[in-house]
Amino acid sequence: MNRTALKPEADVVExxxxxxxxxxxxxxxAAVSDQPGLRLYRxxxxxxxxxxxxxxxWQPAPDAFDAYxxxxxxxxxxxxxxxxxxxxxxxxxxxxxRVHDDEQAAIMAGFAAWHVVWHHRHMGNYLKAQTxxxxxxxxxxxxxxxxxxTVGVLGFGLMGQAIAKAVAAMGFDVLAATRTGxxxxxxxxxxxGDDAVQQVAARSAILINVLPLxxxxxxxxxxxxxxxxxxxxxxxxxxxxxxxxxxxxxxxxDTGQIGGASLDVFRTEPLPRDHPFWxxxxxxxxxxEASVTSPxxxxxxxxxxxxxxxxxxxxxxxxxxxxxx
Ligand code: GLV
Numbered sequence: 179m180n181r182t183a184l185k186p187e188a189d190v191v192e193x194x195x196x197x198x199x200x201x202x203x204x205x206x207x208a209a210v211s212d213q214p215g216l217r218l219y220r221x222x223x224x225x226x227x228x229x230x231x232x233x234x235x236w237q238p239a240p241d242a243f244d245a246y247x248x249x250x251x252x253x254x255x256x257x258x259x260x261x262x263x264x265x266x267x268x269x270x271x272x273x274x275x276r277v278h279d280d281e282q283a284a285i286m287a288g289f290a291a292w293h294v295v296w297h298h299r300h301m302g303n304y305l306k307a308q309t310x311x312x313x314x315x316x317x318x319x320x321x322x323x324x325x326x327x328t329v330g331v332l333g334f335g336l337m338g339q340a341i342a343k344a345v346a347a348m349g350f351d352v353l354a355a356t357r358t359g360x361x362x363x364x365x366x367x368x369x370x371g372d373d374a375v376q377q378v379a380a381r382s383a384i385l386i387n388v389l390p391l392x393x394x395x396x397x398x399x400x401x402x403x404x405x406x407x408x409x410x411x412x413x414x415x416x417x418x419x420x421x422x423x424x425x426x427x428x429x430x431x432d433t434g435q436i437g438g439a440s441l442d443v444f445r446t447e448p449l450p451r452d453h454p455f456w457x458x459x460x461x462x463x464x465x466x467e468a469s470v471t472s473p474x475x476x477x478x479x480x481x482x483x484x485x486x487x488x489x490x491x492x493x494x495x496x497x498x499x500x501x502x503x
Contacts, residue, residue, distance in 0.1 A: 189215075190214075190215055190216060190217045191215060191216055191217070191231050191232065191484055191488065192216075192217050192218075192219070192224075192229045192230055192231060192232075193216065193217070193218045193219070193230060193231060193232040193233055193234060193251075193484075194218065194219050194220075194221055194224055194230050194232075194233050194234075194246060195218055195219070195220055195221070195233070195234050195235070196221065196233045196234070196235045196238040196239070196242040196243070197235060197236045197237060197238060198237050198238065198239050199236065199237045199447075200236055200237075202234060202235075202236065202255065203218070203220055205255075205473060206218075206234065206255070206473050206476055206477065208473065209473035209474055209476070209477040210234075210477055210480070212477075213477065213480075213481055215481075215484070216480070216481065216484060218234060221245070224245075227245045227246050227247070228246075228247060228248055229248070230246040230248060230249060231248060231249065231250050231251065231484075231487075232249060232250060232251035232252070232253060232480075232483075232484060232487070233246070233249055233251070233252050233253070234253050234255060234476070234480060235252055235253070235254055235255070235262055236254065236255045236256065236261075237261045238261075238262065238265055238267075240265060240266050240267060241266075241267045242265065242267055243265065243267040243268055243269055243272070244267045247269075249269055249272050250271070250272060250273065250487055251272065251273050251275065251483055251484065251487050251493070252268065252272050252273070252274045252275070253275050253276075253476075253479060253480045253483050254274065254275065254276045254277070255277065255471055255476050256276065256277060256471055257276055257277055257278070257279075257282065257335075257336065257337060257469075257471075258276070258390060258391065258417075258418060259274055259276050259390075259497050259502070259503065260390065260391035260392070260418055260502060262274055263497070263499060263502055273483075273487070273492065273493055273496050274496065274497050274499065275479065275483040275493045275495040275496050275497065276479075276495060276497055277471045277475055277476055277479045277495070278336055278479070278495055279336075279471055279472075279475040279479070280336070280340075281472060281475060282336075282337075282469050282470070282471050282472075282475060283336045283337050283339075283340035283469075284340060285468075285469040285470060286337050286340060286341060286388070286416065286468055286469035287337075287340035287341045287343065287344035287345075288344065289416070289442075289468045289469060290341040290344065290345065290386050290388075290414060290416060290468070291341070291344045291345055291348060293384075293386075293414045293440040293462070294329055294345050294348070294350065294384050294386070294414070295348075296440065296462070297384050297412035297414070297437075297438055297440070298324070298327055298350075298383075298384065299317065299321075300316065300317065302438065302459075302460070302462075303316055304316075323349070324348055324349035324350040324351075325349055325350070325351060326351070327350055327351065327383050327384070328350070328351045328352075328353060328381050328382050328383055328384075329345050329350045329351065329352050329353070329382060329383070329384045329385075329386065330352075330353045330354070330355070330378040330379060330381065330382030330384070330385045330386065331345070331352065331353070331354045331355070331378075331386050331388065332354075332355045332375055332378060332379075332385065332386065332387045332388065332389050332398075332417070333355070333387065333388040333389035333390065333417065334354045334355065334356035334357075334358075334368070335388070335390070335503065337388045337416075337469075338354060338356075338388045339354075341386055341388060342354050342366045343364070343366070345386075346364070346365050346366050351367075352365070352366045352367065353366075353367045353368075353369055353378045353381060353382065354366055354367070354368050354369065354378070355369055355370070355374035355375045355377070355378040355389075356368045356369070356370050356374065357370060357374075358370065375389075375398060375403070376403065376406060379403050379406050379407050380406045380407065380408075381408075382407060382408070382411060383408055383410075383411050383412070384411065384412045384413075384414065385407065385411060385412070385413050385414065386414040386416065387399060387413070387414070387415050387416060387417040387421055387422075388416050388417050389417050389418075389421060390417075390418075390502055390503035391417065391418035391420055391421060391502070392501065392502040392503070393502075395417075395421055396420050396421065397420065397421070397422075397423050398421055399413065399415065399421050399422040399423065399426075399427070400422075400423040400426045401423065401426040401429065401430065404426060404427070404430040404435055404436050405430075405435065407435070407436070409434065409435055409437075410434060410435075410436075410437035411435075411436060411437060412436070412437055412438045412439065412440070413427065413436055413438075413439040413440070413441075414439075414440045415439065415440065415441045415442065415443060416442050416443065416468045417443060418443050419443045419444040419445040419446070419447065420445055421443075422441075422443075422445070424444075424445060424455070427439060428454060428455075428458070431458065431460050431461070436460075437460065438460040438461070438462075439460065439461050439462070440461075440462045440464070441455060441461060441462070441463055441464070442464045442465075442466055442467065442468040443466050443468075444466075447465075447466055448465065449463060449465070479495055482494070482495065483495055483496075
């Protein structure tokens with residue numbers, strides 16, 4: 179990164195951390211303080227709100243932007259921007275940028291691949307057998323090779339592509355629901371069109387969701403979709419909580435229509451302690467940690483976006499506020 183392109187110490191660009199859930203200064207403060215042209219404050223330490231030109235954010239409070247009339251840039255610390263785009267205080271003129279990081283995609287791909295193996299090999303049964311020291315070769319007669327198991331990937335951006343590639347490399351038959359289509363030269367079958375999600379789900383023994391959250395994808399993982407899937411299929415939900423109608427999943431698990439689920443994101447986070455997912459025998463819960471962005475990736479993204487703004491360019495990492503990604 180070209181540090182010298184930022185303005186010198188005397189003319190720093192000032193920003194503010196805005197977040198309700200994480201201690202952003204603790205996570206990113208050290209990396210950001212290495213940047214000579216930037217200064218970031220906690221909201222309570224901002225000397226002059228009118229000088230704040232950018233914000234580094236994750237799940238900001240509904241009125242978080244109100245105090246800063248001159249914010250030009252809102253850098254999200256992650257790939258998903260839904261929580262920011264629907265924030266009522268986000269100024270219309272502010273450009274929203276996100277992190278587009280190959281390392282983050284690689285971490286996500288490994289996580290998804292692990293869950294594919296978990297469901298394909300019914301690893302939960304081995305854990306259960308181990309608690310009673312039972313040597314039970316459960317799958318010796320029934321195991322299907324990966325080439326006969328279809329894994330569907332919903333969403334084919336940076337994350338979806340990395341996941342599809344990793345899962346295809348393990349020999350699975352991979353389908354991807356994509357907005358734009360494309361050829362199938364790499365062994366990943368793209369399905370596009372209005373009912374791409376439904377078509378992919380109907381063929382998937384294991385369905386991985388990494389769609390962006392938009393008005394058209396909200397509640398998309400619902401009873402109707404589960405009913406289309408092959409009986410006993412598994413769901414790996416790595417997108418956003420509001421994609422999933424949680425009661426519909428619980429009902430589908432009860433009937434066996436869905437055989438198991440790996441859930442990393444939830445409608446309410448942290449997942450309430452009394453939520454039935456925690457104790458469900460066929461649900462694996464992780465705390466919205468399928469992937470992480472490193473302080474370096476976030477800082478690099480922030481510096482690039484601030485430079486773009488300073489140079490009068492539309493940042494390359496800007497999201498399209500109309501499509502939501
Ligand atoms: C994480 O949730 C992300 O959006 O990157």
